[in-house]
Amino acid sequence: MPNNPPLSSNIHAPSHSDAIFSQKGYSSPICEQNDGFSAVLLENMVAISLKSRTFVALYEVKANKMNIAIIKYNAGNIASVENAMKRLGVEPVVTDNVELIKKADRVIFPGQGEALSTMEYLRARRLDEVIVDLKQPVLGICIGMQLLCRHSEEGDTPCLGVFDVGVKRFEPKSHEEKVPQMGWNTVENTKSDLFEGFEKPEFVYFIHSFYVPKCDWTIATTNYTLSYSSALHKDNFYATQFHPEKSGKVGERILKNFLDAVH
Secondary structure: OOOOOOOOOOOOOOOHHHHHHHHOOOOOHHHHHOOHHHHHHHHHHHHHHHHHHHHHHHHHHHHHHOOEEEEOOOOEOHHHHHHHHHHOOOOOEEEOOHHHHHHOOEEEEOOEOOHHHHHHHHHHOOHHHHHHOOOOOEEEEOHHHHHOEEEEOOOOEEOOOOEEEEEEEOOOOOOOOOOOEEEEEEEEOOOOHHHOOOOOOEEEEEEEOEEEOOOOOEEEEEEOOOEEEEEEEEOOEEEEOOEHHHOHHHHHHHHHHHHHOOO
16 A cells, blocks of 8 residues: 655645735745644634725725815815815815706715805805705714704804704803814714714814804704713714814814715
């Protein structure tokens, strides 16, 4: 009977991971270490890497095909939102054209400004009527969130009324409590798909003198002189008092959720 060669740990069948290392000009650690556990571990690492690259590629393709409209009006900070979208692979259109806004897959209503003059601008161009009739996902940011409410104490201004709640001015209770709130603070008690993946309070960037009280549509809260609504959601309308476009990786995650997770 012929003698079969002894089984050897040095015998290694080429794997997908070997091919990857070969393409990169490296020798496979599996061949050198001859460790079964290492082989399985490396195979899993390669698989995870390939899946991650595939996910990123698919996300970029989806983002590039998405039609995003940023509403142009007499408010500041619109360019920052536009740049944030571009960092996510999206080329948004900044416009006050009614048809372009209506046809967009997502609409962003951003801005820093003053309630009375911004509402006058919107009404003069009938953009107030367009915004409240939108059916696709809409994200209001900062003054955009406040204008989506019923009324603002700033200039005693009637607003769009999507959220049936009034906007109030901060009343400091001590010398340390400055108005406006300017800088980093946490969002807590998050819910809704806008905050998908959030498991703890996160720091985001604020600058505002007026706030929305907690209400039926509150999806996040923040404490500054009192606990108030730092984000709202009703039907297809989402809103944040803070600036996701200025809030680093946390803000980027929220903007990605707006592009991907909300319906």
